[in-house]
Amino acid sequence: MTYIAATIFVIALAVIALEWVHRTKVALAGAGLMVLLGVLDEEQSIEAVDWATLGLLTGMMILVGLTERTGVFTYVALRVAQLSGRSPLRLVFLLAGVTGLFSAFLDNLTAILLVVPITLLLADVLGISAIPLVLVEVIASNIGGTATLIGDPPNIMIGSHVAELTFVDFIVNLAPVALVTLALVTAILYFAFRSQLGISPERAAEVARLDPARDIRESRYVRRSVAVLLGTIVAFFFHATLQLEPAVVALAGATLLLLVAGDDVEDALERVEWSTIFFFLGLFVMVGGLEARGVIAEVADLLTEVTGGSRTGEAMAILWGSAGGSALVDNIPFTAAMIPVVDQLGESGPFDDANWWALALGACFGGNATMIAAAANVAAAGVLERSGQPISFGRFLVVGAPVAVVSLSVATLYLLLFQL
Amino acid sequence: MSPLRQTRLVEASVVHTATFLEAARALFGTGISAIAVLDRDRRVVGLFTDDDLLGGVFPAYLRELRHTAFLREEPDALAARLEETGGDPVERHMREPLTVEVDASTLHVAERFLHSPSGALAVVENERFLGMVDEVDFVESLLSELGIERTDRPASR
Numbered sequence: 001m002t003y004i005a006a007t008i009f010v011i012a013l014a015v016i017a018l019e020w021v022h023r024t025k026v027a028l029a030g031a032g033l034m035v036l037l038g039v040l041d042e043e044q045s046i047e048a049v050d051w052a053t054l055g056l057l058t059g060m061m062i063l064v065g066l067t068e069r070t071g072v073f074t075y076v077a078l079r080v081a082q083l084s085g086r087s088p089l090r091l092v093f094l095l096a097g098v099t100g101l102f103s104a105f106l107d108n109l110t111a112i113l114l115v116v117p118i119t120l121l122l123a124d125v126l127g128i129s130a131i132p133l134v135l136v137e138v139i140a141s142n143i144g145g146t147a148t149l150i151g152d153p154p155n156i157m158i159g160s161h162v163a164e165l166t167f168v169d170f171i172v173n174l175a176p177v178a179l180v181t182l183a184l185v186t187a188i189l190y191f192a193f194r195s196q197l198g199i200s201p202e203r204a205a206e207v208a209r210l211d212p213a214r215d216i217r218e219s220r221y222v223r224r225s226v227a228v229l230l231g232t233i234v235a236f237f238f239h240a241t242l243q244l245e246p247a248v249v250a251l252a253g254a255t256l257l258l259l260v261a262g263d264d265v266e267d268a269l270e271r272v273e274w275s276t277i278f279f280f281l282g283l284f285v286m287v288g289g290l291e292a293r294g295v296i297a298e299v300a301d302l303l304t305e306v307t308g309g310s311r312t313g314e315a316m317a318i319l320w321g322s323a324g325g326s327a328l329v330d331n332i333p334f335t336a337a338m339i340p341v342v343d344q345l346g347e348s349g350p351f352d353d354a355n356w357w358a359l360a361l362g363a364c365f366g367g368n369a370t371m372i373a374a375a376a377n378v379a380a381a382g383v384l385e386r387s388g389q390p391i392s393f394g395r396f397l398v399v400g401a402p403v404a405v406v407s408l409s410v411a412t413l414y415l416l417l418f419q420l
Numbered sequence: 421m422s423p424l425r426q427t428r429l430v431e432a433s434v435v436h437t438a439t440f441l442e443a444a445r446a447l448f449g450t451g452i453s454a455i456a457v458l459d460r461d462r463r464v465v466g467l468f469t470d471d472d473l474l475g476g477v478f479p480a481y482l483r484e485l486r487h488t489a490f491l492r493e494e495p496d497a498l499a500a501r502l503e504e505t506g507g508d509p510v511e512r513h514m515r516e517p518l519t520v521e522v523d524a525s526t527l528h529v530a531e532r533f534l535h536s537p538s539g540a541l542a543v544v545e546n547e548r549f550l551g552m553v554d555e556v557d558f559v560e561s562l563l564s565e566l567g568i569e570r571t572d573r574p575a576s577r
Contacts, residue, residue: 071487078490117484121491124479206492215487387481 005039005293009286009337017329017372024275027282027333034289048288049281052160052247057107057280058272059250060150063232064110065271066257067225071215073102073114078212081122086204088197089190092136095119096186099137100144103376104175105233108145108152109276112138112376116383125210127203131384131391132193135399138380139189139368140182143407145376146364147171147178149246150236153280153375154326154335154363159246161339164351166240173357177414181365181407188406192399221261228257276375283336291340300344312420314345315358319415322359323366323408327373327401331363338363354419361411369404371396422523424543427561429551432540433458436465440476440513441506443468452554454540457514462549466514469538476505476513519544520553529558 012030016023035045067073080098084091095115102111115137123130145152149159149170159165216222232253235242239249258268290296307313318338325334342355367374371381371393377400384391432450434443436457447455447468457466475483477498482488505513519542520532532541539555563569 068486071489074485074487074490117481117486120479120481121485121488124481209492210490212490214489218489383481383484387479387484 001039002293002295002298004037005034005289006295008033008037008039009290009295012286013329013333016333019372022275023330024279024282027279027286029282031282031285031289034286039289040285040292044292045285045288048291049284050157050160052245053157053284054277054280055245055247056150056156056160056250057153057277059247059252059254060107061110061272062254062268063229063250063257064106064114066221066254066261066268067229068114068271070219070222070225072222072226074118075212075216076102077115077118078122078210081126082208082210082212085208086199086201088194088199091197091199092133092190092193093186095133096136096140096182096189099140100147100178100182103141103144104147104151104178107150107156108141108374108376109273109379111141111144112380113383116380117387120383120387120389122207125203125206126199128199129196130387130389131395132189132196134380134384134391135396136186136189136193138377139185139400139403141376142364142367142374143178143182143185146181146361147175148236150250152360152364152367153332154367155360157332157335157339158356158360161343162356165353165356167236167246168240169353170360171237173353173419174360177361177411180414181410184410185403185406188403189399224261225257228253228260231256280332280336283333287336287340290337296337296340297344300341303341303345311352311354312416315354315415315420316412318342318355319358319362319411320408322362323369323404326363326366327369327404330372331367331374335359335363354415357419358411358415361415362408365407365411366404368400368407369397370400373400373404423526423529423558423561423565424520424522424524424553426565427553428557429543429553432456432552433549434468434510435460436509436511438510439506440508440510441502443510443513444473444476444506447473450552452540452552454538454542454552456517456542456549456552457510458549463547464517464519464542464544464549466511467517467538467540467542468510468514469540471538472513472515476508477502517542521545522550526562529553533558 008030012026015021015026034040035042076098080094084094099111099115102114116134119133119137120130123133149155149167155170159170232249235249236246239246258265303314303317307317322334322338338359342359345355346352371377381391430450430452432452432455434446434455434457436459454467454469456464457468459465518532518536520529522543522545533555540552543550543553
């Protein structure tokens with residue numbers, strides 16, 4: 001059974017990485033096989049699902065989806081472009097900053113779906129290529145999302161799984177390194193792309209003449225939606241004091257917004273990306289199968305053996321290993337598989353958060369390496385393709401892989417200096 | 421008798437080798453919201469609708485945007501884009517065909533219209549295209565069968 005469980009998981013990861021079949025279908029088929037072949041019984045498969053992660057994701061999708069209707073995110077993105085005037089330096093830093101901020105407090109996949117379409121329009125009006133700007137945004141979204149518990153799917157999974165880690169813990173331990181990395185990487189990307197970002201005075205004037213507030217004025221629910229969204233984000237800071245799971249905070253915020261500004265429940269629920277929710281569900285069952293059959297324990301033992309049980313060695317192996325794994329197969333399944341491994345490593349002693357930060361940094365920063373490494377990258381590539389400006393795997397790799405190496409080097413320094 | 425045999429069918433089609441501009445002209449000429457794209461054997465391989473026309477004339481990223489009230493009029497941009505896409509093969513801009521058999525029941529045709537965003541269906545017999553049926557014509561034919569005649573349309577402004 002151990003081999004069956006490992007084989008199902010490895011094949012599923014390979015098919016997800018090769019994008020032969022939609023990843024949700026693969027995860028559900030893998031989960032189904034785990035149950036049908038007796039790796040897990042039905043009860044175990046239900047227990048394997050991390051409902052807190054699914055609750056947090058669903059709540060945030062409803063909250064952001066309903067707030068998006070108001071046009072407030074478009075307003076912010078447009079104002080940022082206007083503030084940059086004719087300066088490509090300001091444009092790149094402001095777009096990276098706003099994408100990083102949206103990613104940290106909404107989640108990076110949502111942030112990309114909010115900012116990339118408006119960036120395509122801006123690039124068109126400014127008469128420059130959209131692809132450099134979108135690449136900056138994708139990379140900023142993966143780095144910005146690293147800063148909080150809700151910013152990137154790997155962090156959502158870690159935060160929902162490890163009760164000892166609060167929203168504030170994530171910010172205290174990850175936001176500073178995310179901020180430094182974002183500034184450094186954005187500067188590098190600016191120098192790499194600056195020759196493609198020349199803006200003429202006429203085009204800049206055209207952007208300046210746009211009226212960003214017009215959509216907001218047409219919306220009925222701006223104040224209520226923004227108030228509930230901001231209130232929910234503030235509540236995340238106090239979830240430990242309130243003794244509430246982050247998922248409960250997100251779902252409470254979503255429910256409140258549905259009550260005060262949701263005209264139509266069906267419409268609100270359509271904003272939930274159900275394929276992502278079912279992808280997670282299938283993954284949790286597959287990883288549950290690995291756990292039940294001892295595969296996770298064996299990987300943890302192997303890791304201890306390789307690193308000689310050294311705390312620093314373990315953290316470095318987790319950081320670089322999870323980055324490499326994420327680059328190859330997507331950081332969501334890789335993190336799902338690594339969480340029980342890190343759990344096992346920490347079982348013998350008192351709670352030590354260093355390995356969790358190593359996993360978060362490795363999976364999130366590793367998400368920049370390839371086009372398939374993070375959901376935000378796939379989403380941005382999809383928008384670009386539908387808009388007639390496709391980006392190839394190779395072009396992404398040329399930019400993403402060096403960025404991932406730089407980011408991981410910063411993370412290594414940070415872990416060595418402040419966590420180990 | 422099937423309702424479609426009593427409803428006006430419009431010979432609104434282009435061959436699949438037609439260009440975007442030829443399809444756009446054909447669509448204008450018929451006055452309905454979709455035309456059929458046919459292969460050499462008059463089988464329907466796609467529909468070219470008002471939305472596809474808009475999609476071809478305006479930038480592709482427009483579909484990804486939800487808020488655009490802030491935009492200003494660009495008088496020359498439209499003509500420039502039409503020049504860009506005008507020579508594209510229509511196959512690049514068409515969508516999956518929605519067809520209905522000429523002998524279909526009233527309920528089935530109504531169901532197809534309810535699930536057709538373009539408001540027009542391709543009517544076929546033995547897989548061969550007979551013509552397009554417009555939702556307004558279909559409803560008018562039903563109402564007239566029920567003895568309800570339409571009033572004169574108000575003059576447009």
